[in-house]
Amino acid sequence: MLSRVADSIYWLNRYVERAENVARFVDVNINLLLDSPIAAQQWEPLVYTTGDQHFFQQHYGEPTADNVIQFLTFDRTYPNSIISCVTAARENARSVREIISSEMWEQINDFYFMVKDASQGPHLSALSDFFAKVKLASHLFAGVMDSTMSHNEGWHFGHIGRMLERADKTARILDVKYFILLPSVKDVGTPLDELQWIALLKSTSGYEMYRKCQHRITPQGIASFLILDREFPRSIQSCLIHAERSLHRITGGTPGIWRNPVERALGKLRAELDYITIEEINQQGLHEFLDQLEISLNDIGTKMFELFFALEPLR
Amino acid sequence: MNFDNYDPGDFYDELFLAKSQPRPDAVLLVERINSLTMEELMQRQKAAQQALFKLGATFNVYSDNQGTERILPFDIIPRIVSAADWRWLEQGLKQRIHALNLFLTDIYNEQKILKDGVIPENVISSSKGFLHPCLGLQPPKGIWCHISGIDLVRDRDGQWYVLEDNMRCPSGISYVLENRRVMKSTFPMVFNQMSILPVDDYPGQLLETLLNVAPSGLPDPTVAVLTPGMYNSAYFEHSFLAQQMGVELVEGRDLVVADGYLQMRTTKGLKRVDVLYRRIDDDFLDPLAFRPDSMLGIPGLMEVYKNGRLALANAPGTGVADDKVIYAYVPKMVKYYLGEDQIIPNVPTYLCWEEHDQKYVLENLDKLVVKAANESGGYGMLVGPHATPEQREDFAHRITANPRNYIAQPTLCLSRVPTLIDGAFEGCHVDLRPYILYGKDIYVSPGGFTRVALRRGSLVVNSSQGGGGKDTWVIAEGAQQ
Numbered sequence: 001m002l003s004r005v006a007d008s009i010y011w012l013n014r015y016v017e018r019a020e021n022v023a024r025f026v027d028v029n030i031n032l033l034l035d036s037p038i039a040a041q042q043w044e045p046l047v048y049t050t051g052d053q054h055f056f057q058q059h060y061g062e063p064t065a066d067n068v069i070q071f072l073t074f075d076r077t078y079p080n081s082i083i084s085c086v087t088a089a090r091e092n093a094r095s096v097r098e099i100i101s102s103e104m105w106e107q108i109n110d111f112y113f114m115v116k117d118a119s120q121g122p123h124l125s126a127l128s129d130f131f132a133k134v135k136l137a138s139h140l141f142a143g144v145m146d147s148t149m150s151h152n153e154g155w156h157f158g159h160i161g162r163m164l165e166r167a168d169k170t171a172r173i174l175d176v177k178y179f180i181l182l183p184s185v186k187d188v189g190t191p192l193d194e195l196q197w198i199a200l201l202k203s204t205s206g207y208e209m210y211r212k213c214q215h216r217i218t219p220q221g222i223a224s225f226l227i228l229d230r231e232f233p234r235s236i237q238s239c240l241i242h243a244e245r246s247l248h249r250i251t252g253g254t255p256g257i258w259r260n261p262v263e264r265a266l267g268k269l270r271a272e273l274d275y276i277t278i279e280e281i282n283q284q285g286l287h288e289f290l291d292q293l294e295i296s297l298n299d300i301g302t303k304m305f306e307l308f309f310a311l312e313p314l315r
Numbered sequence: 316m317n318f319d320n321y322d323p324g325d326f327y328d329e330l331f332l333a334k335s336q337p338r339p340d341a342v343l344l345v346e347r348i349n350s351l352t353m354e355e356l357m358q359r360q361k362a363a364q365q366a367l368f369k370l371g372a373t374f375n376v377y378s379d380n381q382g383t384e385r386i387l388p389f390d391i392i393p394r395i396v397s398a399a400d401w402r403w404l405e406q407g408l409k410q411r412i413h414a415l416n417l418f419l420t421d422i423y424n425e426q427k428i429l430k431d432g433v434i435p436e437n438v439i440s441s442s443k444g445f446l447h448p449c450l451g452l453q454p455p456k457g458i459w460c461h462i463s464g465i466d467l468v469r470d471r472d473g474q475w476y477v478l479e480d481n482m483r484c485p486s487g488i489s490y491v492l493e494n495r496r497v498m499k500s501t502f503p504m505v506f507n508q509m510s511i512l513p514v515d516d517y518p519g520q521l522l523e524t525l526l527n528v529a530p531s532g533l534p535d536p537t538v539a540v541l542t543p544g545m546y547n548s549a550y551f552e553h554s555f556l557a558q559q560m561g562v563e564l565v566e567g568r569d570l571v572v573a574d575g576y577l578q579m580r581t582t583k584g585l586k587r588v589d590v591l592y593r594r595i596d597d598d599f600l601d602p603l604a605f606r607p608d609s610m611l612g613i614p615g616l617m618e619v620y621k622n623g624r625l626a627l628a629n630a631p632g633t634g635v636a637d638d639k640v641i642y643a644y645v646p647k648m649v650k651y652y653l654g655e656d657q658i659i660p661n662v663p664t665y666l667c668w669e670e671h672d673q674k675y676v677l678e679n680l681d682k683l684v685v686k687a688a689n690e691s692g693g694y695g696m697l698v699g700p701h702a703t704p705e706q707r708e709d710f711a712h713r714i715t716a717n718p719r720n721y722i723a724q725p726t727l728c729l730s731r732v733p734t735l736i737d738g739a740f741e742g743c744h745v746d747l748r749p750y751i752l753y754g755k756d757i758y759v760s761p762g763g764f765t766r767v768a769l770r771r772g773s774l775v776v777n778s779s780q781g782g783g784g785k786d787t788w789v790i791a792e793g794a795q796q
Binding site for chain 1: 369370544545550554555557558563564565566568569579580581582
C-alpha cells in the first residue's frame, strides 16, 4: 500500500486513541475531586501527564481547574488537546477516505462534530457527559474499524498506531500518579491514598478487571497489572503483544526472529516485559523504568516511520 | 397544495407547461409533492442536506482559515428530461465528442484543418490550452478526451444549446451519484412508480474506460487517480471515484519516475502505475515538460507517457478544446471531420478578434454575455443586462485591449425548475452537465449534473457563484408514466 496512506491510517488511530486517553485523565480527575477536600484539589499532575508543562506555563500560568480543562480539551493551539487530536484524526481520515470504510469516515466525522459542538457549548457543568462521549466515540471508531474494514495491511498499520499510543499513555499516567502519590514512603496506607489509587485504575478502565485478579489495592499490584498483565487490553505488555502481532502480519515475519529494525526494537521490548518481574522493576526504580520504556516506544515509532512511511505525514 | 401558487411565468419550465399543469413526465412527482405538507418537504430537504454533509460530500471554503466545509446546496425537486429529449441529446453529445477527439488528433499532428483553412492558424497558436510539447503526440488508441463534461442550456423556447466544453478535468459526477443516493431515500415511492434511468454504473464504466488504454500485455494493470491533495475543492470527488473503482488515490509526492516507468512509493517499495486518471491541470503534470515551478507534478512523467509505458486520462493538451474561441468552430469541425451537421447547436457566438463581430459586441454590451476565452467557474464574465455601466465600460476596455481573449453571446433566458426556497417554490434557472466517457465506445451517463442558480433571478449556476445542485431524472425509453 502507499506509504503515505499507511502513515495516515497509523496516525488516524494514534490520534483517536490519544483523544480518548486525554478524556480519561480529565474525567477521572473531576470524579476524584468530588471526593476530596477542597484544599487537596490538584490539577497540576494532569499537566505533567502530558509532558507539555512548558507549553501550559507559557499560555496559562496557574493550573486551575478551568485552565487545565480548557488546555486539555478545547485548546486548538495545543496539538494534543482533545479537539486538536480529533481534528488531526479527521484530516488523516479524509486523506485516506477511499481506503478506509465509509462507516469509519462517518464515525470520525460525527466524532469531530460532537467535539466541535461541545467546544462551543457551556462549560464544566456538562463536561462529565462529554468525556464519556469522547471515550465512547473512540471505542465506536475502533469497533467500526474492526468490523467494517478488511484486516489488511492498512488495518494492521492502524492497529499498531493505536497500540503504541495506548502503551505510551498507560506508561505516562502510571508514571505521574506514582510520582505524585508516593513522594515518600510514609504516605502509604492513608484512606485518601486508596481513593487515588482506585482513580488511577479507573482512568484506565482497569478497576474492575484488577479487582478480579489481584483483589487488594496495593501500589505494587497496580504497577504490575498495568505494565505486565498479558490480558488486560490497556496494559503495556498487552499493547506490545498486539502491536507485534500486527507488525508480523505486515512483514510476514516470525516472532523471535527479526529482519528489520522495527521487528527488532518491538520484539526486544516485548521480550523484556515477558521475563521481567515487578520486583526487578522496583529495584531499578519505577520512574526510571517507565522513562526508559517511553523512550523505547518513541524509538519504535521513529523506526516505523523510517522503514514504512518516510514521507511527510499529515499532521 | 404546494404547487398551487407556483407560476412558471414567461419561462421554459422543466416541470410545468403552465400554472397547475405539469408536464406529462412530471405528473407523478408533482402529485407526490402535493400530497406532502410544506413542513414535511422542508424536513426532507434538511435530512437530504444532512445526509450529504455526513457523507462528507463537501468542498472547502478557501477564504477562511477555520477549515469551514460546505456541501453544495442541494435542492430536492429534481429536473426531469424526457426520453425523446435524451435520445436526441445522447446522439448529439456522442457526435460532438467524436469530432472534438478527431480535432485534437489533427491539430497535434497533421493540422489538416488549419491547412484547409477551416480554422485560422492563429486561433490555435494563440490558445492558452494549446501545448507545443504535445505536438506529434499519439495517445493510446487515439483517444484524447476519455472523460468530458459538456454544459448544456435551454432557452426560453425550450431549444437546447451547447454552452461550453470541458475536456480537462470536469468535476461534478460525484454529486450526481451522491445526490441520487440521497434522492432515493427522499422519494422512494416516486422511484418505485417511475422508470428513471439509473446512474450507478458510472464508476464501472469509468474503470473500463481507463483500462481500455492500459499498455497492452499487462495481466492486471494498475490504475490510479492523481489528486492535487485533500485541500483541493474537488478532493471529495477524487477520493470518491478512487474508492468506487477500487483503485489507488495518489498525490504527486507518492509518485516518482524510476527505471523508465511511473512508480508509486509503497510500504513494500516502488510499484508501477500503468494508467493515471489525473485530476490536475496539464501545466502542473511534469515540471520538465511544462511549468518548471510545479510542486504537484512528477518530473519525467511525459517521457514515460511518450514511450507508451503509461496512459494518461485525459491526454495532455486537451485543454485547447475548452477555449471558448475554439468552441465557436465546433460546428465546422463536425462538418469537416464527420461530414455531418451538428446535432445540438452552439449558442451563436461573436468572436471579438474579428473586426465586424467586435464592433457589434461593443455596441450591444447591454444585451450580451461576454466571456473570457480561457476562464471557467463563472469568472471573467459579464452578464450585460444585469451589469452596471461601469462594469460594461470595464469590459469594453478589456475587449479592445485583448480581443482574442473574449467572446460574446446573446443572453439566453435559461430554463427553470421549481426550487424550494424559504418554504415556497420559486422558479430557478438551471443548466445541465452530462458526462461522457470515451472508451471502446462513447458512453453518456444518463442525465448529468443539473446546476441551479439559487440567487433570485441569477443566471450564473457555478458553485463558486452561489449555485446549487439538483438530481436529474432521465425517463426510460417506452416507460408508461
